[in-house]
Amino acid sequence: MSIKEKAKLQLRKLDIGDKFxxxxxxxxxxxxxxxxxxxxxxxxxxxxxxxxxxxxxEVCFPGGRNDPTDTDEIATALREAKExxxxxxxxxxxxxxxxxxIDKTHSVVTPVVAFIExxxxxxxxxxxxxxxxxxxLEYFIRPAKHSIVPVETQKGYPPFVLHSFEYNDPEHQMxxxxxxxxxxxxxxxxxxxxxxxxxFEVEFDLDNLNSLAEKTFxxxxxxxxxxx
Numbered sequence: 049m050s051i052k053e054k055a056k057l058q059l060r061k062l063d064i065g066d067k068f069x070x071x072x073x074x075x076x077x078x079x080x081x082x083x084x085x086x087x088x089x090x091x092x093x094x095x096x097x098x099x100x101x102x103x104x105x106e107v108c109f110p111g112g113r114n115d116p117t118d119t120d121e122i123a124t125a126l127r128e129a130k131e132x133x134x135x136x137x138x139x140x141x142x143x144x145x146x147x148x149x150i151d152k153t154h155s156v157v158t159p160v161v162a163f164i165e166x167x168x169x170x171x172x173x174x175x176x177x178x179x180x181x182x183x184x185l186e187y188f189i190r191p192a193k194h195s196i197v198p199v200e201t202q203k204g205y206p207p208f209v210l211h212s213f214e215y216n217d218p219e220h221q222m223x224x225x226x227x228x229x230x231x232x233x234x235x236x237x238x239x240x241x242x243x244x245x246x247x248f249e250v251e252f253d254l255d256n257l258n259s260l261a262e263k264t265f266x267x268x269x270x271x272x273x274x275x276x
Contacts, residue, residue, distance in 0.1 A: 052084050052163065055241045056143050059161055062240055062258055063144035066120065071269060074155040077124035078111030080146075080233055081135070085166040088184050089241065091234055092164065093226065094132060094172070095179040105178075107226045109233065110135065113155065121145055125160035133180055134171030140164055146236060147261035149229055150268050159233045181217050181224060188213065188231070188238040189246040196248065208264075209251060211235060236261070 049057075081092040091109075098104045110129040118124040122142055129135040141163045148158040170180035193214040212227035213234075226234060235250060236257065245254055253260040 050084075051087075051089060055082065055089060056163070058241050058243070059143045059237070062146055064147055064258070064262075065145065068148055068156065068158070068265070069120065071156050073150070073269070073272065074153070075114040075121070075124070076112060076151070076155045076157045077114065077121040077128070078109035078157060078159050078230075078233065079125040079129040079135075079140070080109050080159045080161045080237060081129070081140075081164045082143075082161065082185070082237070083164050083166045083168070083182065085182060085184075088186070090166075090182040090184050091188075091237070092168075092170075092180065092182050093224070093230070094177045095181070095224065097174065097176050097178045099175060106228075106230075107224050108230050109159070111157075121158040122160050125158075125162075132173055132176050134173075135164065135168065139168060146233070146240075147258055147265055149232060149265065150272065151229055154272050156269075157229060159236075161237060179220060179222070181220055181222075183215050183217070183224075183226070183234075185234075185238050185241065187215060188234045189242055189244050191247070192216075194248050209249075211248075211250075 083090050093107050094110055096103055096106050096108055110132045111125055112128040114124045126137045143161045146159045148156045151157050172180055191213050195212045197210040199208045199210055210228055211231040213231055215224045217224055240257055
């Protein structure tokens, strides 16, 4: 079995479908594009334009807020990827939806994991994206440079940390910083596929990835809802 087929098999075990589609908060989606490049699994990222009002100059996956015309989280992710980097829906093989996270704007962000071909030529929308680059997936379990920032949580809530990775991209001769929610999703996908404990501490239950992820999400969700 190829590494691509093995990856699909592992990811499909974690597919949540529309389990959290009815939560009563603003919704957003990101496309987590995997590809096989030089025999290795890689993730595709974008660097947000500095012209943007929200998160200028940050590394992220293609994605954004739900549009009323979007039928579900997958439709949002595909539409945003097309708008941002010119990735057409027919160039994407969607594999699964993973447990969402809630960002600092209190939006529910659903990661939609998909495979694309390594021959894909990105056409970044300069108003939104300044660079498109790829990182080997294994970097998110065995990084050269990684740090953790603990985040205070309320009593009784699971521990929460922000992960940050520095990646020196040989193709663009640039240093990229992958952190926050984007780093969390990248680690989750890497752990899900490789089944390995990273070289750094993570807040995941490696034996049951979805269980703790869902518990953490629901606790955060109820906490926010109680304050609205």
